[in-house]
Structure formats: C-alpha cells, structure tokens
Amino acid sequence: MQVTDGSGYIFGPHGLQVNGADGKPKVISGGGATPTGYYLQYLDEITQPLGAANVGQEVRFRTPDITNGISMVNDTKITFAHTGIYNLQFSFQFKNIDVQDHDVVVWLRKNGVDVLGSSGYVDVAASHGGVPGHIIVAWNYLLDVVGGDYYEIIWSGTSTDVTMEFYPAGSPPPSAASAILTVTQQSGIMAGTGMTALNGLSADVQTISTGTTGTDFNVISSGTDHQFNLPTASALTRGALSTTDWTTFNDKQTALVSGTNIKTINGGSILSSGNILLQTILISGTNIKTVNGTSLMGSGNINTNPRTLTSMNGTNLTGTANQISASYMIPANTLVTNNTIDIRSLLTKSAGSTTSTARMYINTTNSLTGATLIGTAGAMNAATYIQKFWRSFFYDGTNLCVYNPANGISSDITSGTLTSVPFNRTINNYLIFAVQNGTTTPDDLGHKRVIVMLYD
Amino acid sequence: MISTFTYNGIEYTITGPIEVIGDAQIHVETDKGIILVDDTMEVYKYLIQN
Numbered sequence: 001m002q003v004t005d006g007s008g009y010i011f012g013p014h015g016l017q018v019n020g021a022d023g024k025p026k027v028i029s030g031g032g033a034t035p036t037g038y039y040l041q042y043l044d045e046i047t048q049p050l051g052a053a054n055v056g057q058e059v060r061f062r063t064p065d066i067t068n069g070i071s072m073v074n075d076t077k078i079t080f081a082h083t084g085i086y087n088l089q090f091s092f093q094f095k096n097i098d099v100q101d102h103d104v105v106v107w108l109r110k111n112g113v114d115v116l117g118s119s120g121y122v123d124v125a126a127s128h129g130g131v132p133g134h135i136i137v138a139w140n141y142l143l144d145v146v147g148g149d150y151y152e153i154i155w156s157g158t159s160t161d162v163t164m165e166f167y168p169a170g171s172p173p174p175s176a177a178s179a180i181l182t183v184t185q186q187s188g189i190m191a192g193t194g195m196t197a198l199n200g201l202s203a204d205v206q207t208i209s210t211g212t213t214g215t216d217f218n219v220i221s222s223g224t225d226h227q228f229n230l231p232t233a234s235a236l237t238r239g240a241l242s243t244t245d246w247t248t249f250n251d252k253q254t255a256l257v258s259g260t261n262i263k264t265i266n267g268g269s270i271l272s273s274g275n276i277l278l279q280t281i282l283i284s285g286t287n288i289k290t291v292n293g294t295s296l297m298g299s300g301n302i303n304t305n306p307r308t309l310t311s312m313n314g315t316n317l318t319g320t321a322n323q324i325s326a327s328y329m330i331p332a333n334t335l336v337t338n339n340t341i342d343i344r345s346l347l348t349k350s351a352g353s354t355t356s357t358a359r360m361y362i363n364t365t366n367s368l369t370g371a372t373l374i375g376t377a378g379a380m381n382a383a384t385y386i387q388k389f390w391r392s393f394f395y396d397g398t399n400l401c402v403y404n405p406a407n408g409i410s411s412d413i414t415s416g417t418l419t420s421v422p423f424n425r426t427i428n429n430y431l432i433f434a435v436q437n438g439t440t441t442p443d444d445l446g447h448k449r450v451i452v453m454l455y456d
Numbered sequence: 457m458i459s460t461f462t463y464n465g466i467e468y469t470i471t472g473p474i475e476v477i478g479d480a481q482i483h484v485e486t487d488k489g490i491i492l493v494d495d496t497m498e499v500y501k502y503l504i505q506n
Contacts, residue, residue, distance in 0.1 A: 322478050322492070361492060369497060370463045373483060373490040405490050406475070406483070421489040436478065 037185035038069030043177040048164040079150040091138035095165035096124040147205030316446025326433040337397035345389040354438030356445040361432040461499040
C-alpha cells in the first residue's frame with residue numbers, strides 16, 4: 001500500500017520513498033528489510049589451532065554478522081529458537097606448514113551427538129618451496145530443526161601443523177576469515193506463519209509440562225509453557241490418588257458378610273446397629289458365686305455336701321403285687337466309706353379302700369427278684385392318701401447300716417434297731433422303690449417324688 | 457427245710473422267718489438281710505412249701 005500527499009513523497013512498504021528520474025521509487029529512509037525468515041551469519045577472524053592430532057574440536061565463530069531467530073552460544077553452538085528446515089553453509093580456510101600432506105575431517109554434531117554420515121575428508125597440501133599449503137573447504141547441510149536444537153561443527157586433523165587460518169588484509173586482498181558460517185531458513189514454519197496462539201500464548205515454540213498445583217485438574221499457560229496440573233487428591237482437593245492412598249484403599253477390608261468373613265454369635269449376625277451386651281470379666285466372689293468358699297470357675301467337679309443324686313417322680317400303680325414304682329441306679333464307686341444316703345419319698349394315692357404298703361430295696365439289677373429289703377414305710381390305711389417315707393443309710397465301707405427294714409414306719413429318726421446290709425460300692429446298685437396295694441382297685445399307691453441325697 | 461441258698465453267686469443263710477407278701481413273692485430273712493424271693497427263683501418253691 002502506498003500513501004501520497006501530493007508532495008511527491010511516498011510512504012511505501014520499504015519506508016519513505018521518492019520517485020526517481022527513471023520513474024521508479026527510491027528508498028530514502030527506513031529501508032531495512034523486514035525479516036521474512038530466520039538466519040544467521042557468523043565468521044571467525046582468529047586462527048584456530050588444532051589442540052591435538054586426530055582429536056575432534058569445535059569450530060569457533062566469534063564474530064557476528066547478522067542473525068534473526070538463530071543464535072551462537074559459547075562461540076560454537078548454533079542454537080535455533082524456531083522449528084523449521086534450515087540450510088547450513090560453511091567455509092573453512094585451512095593451512096598446512098608441514099612438508100607433507102595432511103587430512104582434515106569436518107562433521108556435524110547435533111545436541112551433543114555426532115551426526116552419522118556428516119563427515120567430509122579433505123587433503124591439505126604440504127608446504128612447498130617455503131609456501132604453506134592452503135585449501136578452503138566448504139559445503140552445506142540441510143537441517144530439520146526443532147526449536148531449541150543446537151548444532152556444532154567439529155573438525156580434526158592428522159597433524160597439529162594444520163590450522164584453520166585467519167589471514168589479515170594483504171595487498172590487494174582484504175583479510176580472510178578462518179571460518180564463515182551461514183544458516184538460512186528454507187521452509188516449514190516461517191517467521192510470522194507459525195503458531196500464532198495456544199491457550200492465549202503466542203510464542204511459536206511452546207512447551208507442555210506437568211504439575212500438581214490447584215484443587216482440581218487445571219492447565220496454567222504462562223510464558224511459553226502450558227502446565228497440566230493434576231493435584232493429589234485429598235479431602236479438599238479433587239485429583240490423582242497418591243501411591244500411599246492407593247495402597248491404603250487396596251488393603252481395605254472386603255465387603256463384610258455375616259457368616260463369611262464376619263463371625264456370628266449364636267447364629268446371629270453382629271452386623272447392623274445396636275449394642276451387644278457382653279458379660280463382664282468373671283471374678284469368683286464378685287460376679288461368680290462360690291460354694292463353701294470355693295470358686296465355681298475352672299475345670300473339674302465341685303462336690304457339694306450334701307449333693308442330690310436324684311430327684312425324680314415315681315409311678316402310681318394299681319394291683320396287689322409288690323411292684324416297682326421308681327428306681328435309681330447308684331453308679332459304681334459313688335459311695336465311699338462314711339457316706340450317708342438320705343432318701344425321702346413322698347407317697348401318695350388318689351383313692352384307697354384298704355391298706356397299702358411301700359418299700360425300698362437294693363439290688364444289683366433293676367429288679368425286685370433277689371432284691372434286699374432296706375426299708376418299709378408305715379402302713380397306709382384306706383384313709384391315708386399321703387405319707388413321707390424317710391430313711392438314712394450309713395455306709396461303713398462294707399455294709400449299709402439301716403433301720404430294721406421289716407418294721408414299717410414312716411421315718412427312722414427316733415427309733416429302731418440296726419441292720420447291716422452288705423453293699424458292694426464298686427458295682428452299680430439300684431435303689432428300688434416298690435408299692436403294693438391291699439386290693440386291686442381303686443387303690444393306686446406310688447412314690448410320687450423321690451429325692452436321694454448323698455452326704456460326705 | 458433248707459437253711460441256705462445261692463443266688464447270683466451269693467450264698468445266703470436263712471436266719472429268720474419267711475413272710476409271704478404276695479402271690480409269688482416272699483421275704484426271707486438271711487444273714488445278708490431280708491431278701492425278696494419270687495417264683496422266678498429256683499429256691500422259691502422249696503421255701504414256699506415250708
């Protein structure tokens with residue numbers, strides 16, 4: 001676009017212009033070209049000796065010329081700020097002062113790593129007639145660059161007599177640089193046509209990084225970087241699970257199922273709400289009763305004195321035969337010497353017309369046949385429907401000492417002669433309670449209740 | 457009249473009277489106490505005859 005004000009001056013794309021005599025515009029100010037790509041030109045005006053034979057060393061470029069988007073770092077690193085395809089062109093002035101030829105090798109190194117296939121071998125002629133050998137070496141590389149990459153040019157020689165030589169101005173030539181480097185952008189992302197904006201950032205080379213900032217997943221774009229933040233989850237922060245928390249979750253108890261991984265109490269689940277009352281610790285004398293001062297806790301048997309061997313009901317029977325109404329087996333070895341068996345039987349009948357009789361026997365079988373009589377109750381006449389039949393038997397180690405068994409009387413408390421009945425304690429013995437009615441019906445005498453106590 | 461009898465390996469010596477207490481039962485006074493003898497015992501018939 002051109003702007004004219006009638007004065008003949010024009011504000012054109014190259015600055016302030018004026019039409020020349022040939023009718024073409026001439027730039028008279030502001031004629032600097034607007035950069036349309038990235039480029040660099042450096043040279044070196046100092047002789048670069050070879051530190052050692054056959055050891056690669058970086059070519060140095062210490063004199064800047066023009067640059068845009070490419071920089072020289074530490075005199076050796078050609079550093080690209082922008083992605084693109086670049087042409088790298090160099091020329092090196094070698095000199096050989098030895099009287100024999102020597103080889104030099106030049107190659108490319110990218111980001112500190114030698115580039116395969118980039119080497120070039122050059123023969124530098126020997127000094128001859130007192131004139132050093134000279135050769136200028138030049139070629140180019142086409143580079144596929146990502147912003148941030150850097151390249152170096154490395155060289156080595158078979159002798160330190162070879163130098164990358166700077167020649168001062170002579171007559172007539174001007175000085176000769178030891179090294180010249182030109183880098184120009186070829187294609188790809190040209191200046192001004194690359195990335196224009198990403199999440200508000202306009203740099204054409206941008207980076208992505210990670211972080212944990214914030215209380216939820218977020219992206220922070222600042223400068224040339226887009227930071228993706230995934231914070232660690234907590235009570236107040238939504239985010240990634242930490243390794244520690246993952247381990248905690250992974251170690252959690254699986255679902256609880258009564259009877260599977262939860263015990264039950266008496267078949268009832270202990271899951272759900274509510275309280276389960278448990279017995280407090282049991283302490284004898286505190287919440288456990290004692291017997292004669294002895295704790296009920298622990299194993300084994302506590303012999304009370306007296307103790308009840310049986311408390312049972314007999315059967316009321318009709319008939320005039322002497323019949324078993326009740327019986328109880330005294331297990332072998334129950335009695336020991338000086339024990340006393342106290343027997344109380346409550347005799348009843350629901351009807352009576354004649355006298356009925358009740359007896360106690362002892363036998364080694366539960367049968368009256370061959371049984372030994374050890375007590376006879378008082379005769380129960382027609383009008384007597386209830387009577388207590390009470391006997392005490394002392395065991396002296398051989399016999400049961402009993403009141404005269406044939407003498408019918410309700411108890412042996414105040415009277416009686418003593419009768420000894422042999423008793424073998426080492427076998428089972430049966431106490432047999434018999435009844436006999438005077439007539440067939442309706443008399444029905446029975447040992448309604450029999451209690452056998454053992455006294456130590 | 458017999459004066460002794462054996463039952464279940466035990467010898468009894470009759471020391472006193474015999475009392476009939478039922479149709480087939482008697483009490484016999486022995487040195488080991490008063491024994492109930494019934495008609496299932498061999499000695500019963502000897503004792504009841506006297």
